[in-house]
Each structure stands twice: as structure tokens, then as C-alpha cells.
Amino acid sequence: xxxLVESGGGLVQAGGSLRLSCLASxxxxxxxxxxxxxxxxxxxxxFVATINWSGGNTYYADFVxxxxxxxxxxxxxxxxxxxxxxxxxxxxxxxxxxTSGGGSWLRTAESYYGSWGQGTQVAVSx
Numbered sequence: 001x002x003x004l005v006e007s008g009g010g011l012v013q014a015g016g017s018l019r020l021s022c023l024a025s026x027x028x029x030x031x032x033x034x035x036x037x038x039x040x041x042x043x044x045x046x047f048v049a050t051i052n053w054s055g056g057n058t059y060y061a062d063f064v065x066x067x068x069x070x071x072x073x074x075x076x077x078x079x080x081x082x083x084x085x086x087x088x089x090x091x092x093x094x095x096x097x098x099t100s101g102g103g104s105w106l107r108t109a110e111s112y113y114g115s116w117g118q119g120t121q122v123a124v125s126x
């Protein structure tokens with residue numbers, strides 16, 4: 001299993017931006033598809049975005065499409081979530097996760113992801 005550590009969370013005003021990073025270690029990073037999920041207080045964890053192993057394919061939840069961008073740098077074992085035009089409803093703990101194996105790279109269900117980071121808090125004030 002790859003070990004994942006998120007960073008970059010914080011407090012920002014509505015309309016602002018944050019850049020989350022996920023540093024991977026202990027595995028071959030470019031064999032994993034990466035995902036970002038989030039969990040708001042009192043709510044279930046939900047899918048945000050995913051990127052395939054090469055970075056050539058991405059997919060977003062409807063509520064972030066056009067505002068967030070997922071990317072990766074395989075040379076640096078890092079996945080990135082650039083978040084723009086943030087809204088108060090984006091307030092949550094954000095988790096990165098890794099998935100591998102055959103089949104489609106497009107995986108939005110938590111159950112596909114075997115490795116998770118500890119999460120980073122994002123708070124957006126109105």
C-alpha cells in the first residue's frame with residue numbers, strides 16, 4: 001500500500017483559492033489512479049475528483065466541475081487539487097486516495113481506493 005500525506009488546507013474567504021497536495025511514498029506512484037474525496041461535518045464522505053495514472057484523464061463531481069482542477073506530477077510522487085472560486089459549502093476535510101488494479105480508471109466509489117491520507121481541513125468563510 002502506498003502512504004499518502006495531504007497538505008495545503010486552511011481558512012479562506014469565499015471566492016478564494018487553495019492548492020492541496022498529496023505526497024505519496026512507499027509505492028510506485030505512477031501505477032496508481034488518484035482520487036480526492038471530502039467529508040463535511042455531519043455528512044458522508046463524497047467523491048470530488050479523480051485522475052488516471054498518467055494524468056491524461058480526469059473526472060469531477062458536478063459540484064466542483066469548472067472550479068477545481070486535479071493534476072499529478074509523477075516525477076514528484078504528488079497529486080494536486082487546485083481549488084478556485086471556493087464556496088462556504090466546500091468546507092470539509094479533504095482526503096486523497098489511491099487505487100490500482102485492472103479495469104476502468106474512472107472510480108468514484110470509496111470502496112475502490114485502498115490507500116488514504118489523514119485528511120486536510122479546508123474552511124471557507126462567507
